[in-house]
Amino acid sequence: MNLYVDQELCIACGSCIALCPEVYDWNGSGKADVIAEITAELKDSAVEAKDICPTDAIIEE
Ligand code: SF4
Incomplete structure (x- = not known):
C-alpha cells in the first residue's frame, strides 16, 4: 500500500499525526x-487516519 498527502487539500488539522505518528508528520510547509x-x-x-481526514487529503495510489 502506498499513501500520500495531497498538499492542496491538507488543512493541517493534525488528526492523522495524532492518530498515527509512525506514518504521518509535519513537513517543512506546515x-x-x-x-x-x-x-x-x-x-x-495508517488507513484509520486516512479515513478520519476531514478533507480526504490522504490518497491511496
Ligand atoms: S488529517 Fe488530513 S487535513 Fe488533517 S493534517 Fe492530516 S492530511 Fe492534513
Whole structure:
C-alpha cells in the first residue's frame, strides 16, 4: 500500500499525526506528509487516519 498527502487539500488539522505518528508528520510547509513505508504492522492505523481526514487529503495510489 502506498499513501500520500495531497498538499492542496491538507488543512493541517493534525488528526492523522495524532492518530498515527509512525506514518504521518509535519513537513517543512506546515502540512502533513507520509514519512514512513506503510508496513503490514502500520497499515490499520495508517488507513484509520486516512479515513478520519476531514478533507480526504490522504490518497491511496
Ligand atoms: S488529517 Fe488530513 S487535513 Fe488533517 S493534517 Fe492530516 S492530511 Fe492534513
